Amino acid sequence: MSQSVSAYGVTSDSSPVEKLFIERRTPGPKDVSIDIEYCGICHSDIHQAHNDWNNTRHYPLVPGHEIIGRVTSIGKDVSQFKIGERVSVGCMVNSCRTCGSCSDGDEQYCERFPIMTYGGFDYYHDNAPTQGGYAEHIVVDEDFVVGVPENLDPAGAAPLLCAGITTWSPLKHWNVGPGMKVGVIGLGGLGHMGVKFASALGAHVVMITTSPDKAADAERLGAHEVLISKDKDAMKAARGTFDFLLDTVPVNHPLNPYTGLLKKDGTLCLVGALEPLTFHAGLVVGGRRKISGSAIGGIRETREMLAFCGKHNITSDVEIIRPDQINEAWNRVQKSDVKYRFVIDFKK
Ligand code: NAP
Ligand code: ZN
Ligand code: ZN
DSSP states (O other): OOEEEEEEEBSSTTSOOEEEEEEEOOOOTTEEEEEEEEEEEOHHHHHHHTTTTSOOOOSSBOOOOOEEEEEEEEOTTOOSOOTTOEEEEOSEEEOOSSSHHHHTTOGGGOTTOOEESSSSBOTTTTOOBOOOSSBSEEEEEGGGOEEOOTTSOHHHHGGGGTHHHHHHHHHHHTTOOTTOEEEEEOOSHHHHHHHHHHHHTTOEEEEEESOGGGHHHHHHHTOSEEEETTOHHHHHHTTTOEEEEEEOOOSOOOSHHHHTTEEEEEEEEEOSOOSOOOOOHHHHHGGGOEEEEOOSOOHHHHHHHHHHHHHHTOOOOEEEEOGGGHHHHHHHHHTTOOSSEEEEETTO
16 A cells, blocks of 8 residues: 655745645565655755756655665565665666666666656656655665665765765766865855865865855865855966866856866866856867766765765765755755755654
């Protein structure tokens, strides 16, 4: 029997978040049932709820893809998890499992499209709309559940499942490490994890921010330098000095000021804005610079990231809220006023 679960979501692109009930499928032999303890608030939750990207596929929509909880039951064929274990679920709950990308462990680039934790339709099971982690309970195939090192604070670990993996994956892909000068653009949820990871991987890290008042925090998070992007002289002085830039800006923005910061053969990787952006071709032709992009990360990579976080005791800096404070938190995220991830506590 499917189960009715209390959740928080929106019923249209202009309605506030409200309490509602959703159905979770009857757990199958490979399913893990999870009582959700914490769920992070990602800027994508707001974009999807408001249909900012013109690709929201269903309402009601229950967002949330930074999920931490405890296993309450397992199907008879589940081999990777035990009842009572602390586990996590990120942005995907399944994929086709057969295409080239899935075979490579890059399920986020599944050629059929991954089944997103919310906002999709579960073609692997019953075609039901998928609903995310702003809820008390979720049922997920064990192959898309990831164990969480017990030494990590569970609220701080929640954002690792999106903000963490989305910054970890490109930093690893472009081999960020000692001897590299890396700029992280935008100090929000993704940006603060980008700074922590790039610094833990041994790079020289520069926080590139529009907010001078975040400078001290950036340094505390691991940045070696802070560059205020509104300071034209400072931006000019920094031209041609970066090996890699991670651009987490969530809205339309001109790329030229940032692309010009790259050295020859340097790469700017977009992870924030999903819309037409403009840049001057002269900046990529001259200097053979690259503008690229990256989406979340695969399941194997997520496991590697969480193991790295367990070893280095890395978690997100969070503000913990009650479920009835989600609307207020969304407003603050939209004003870049988040330090540095809101996490909903479902036990409150
Ligand atoms: P966030 O917490 O709101 O942080 C974004 C930061 O960008 C802000 O704090 C601000 O930092 C900076 N910023 C905002 N507006 C700006 C502007 N007009 N120009 C320059 N900088 C600006 O958002 P988030 O949760 O980190 O998410 C960032 C983006 O990544 C969102 O669009 C989200 O949907 C997307 N995302 C993508 C993926 C993926 O797979 N690629 C995964 C997750 C999220 P400063 O105050 O420091 O300037
Ligand atoms: Zn996200
Ligand atoms: Zn696939």
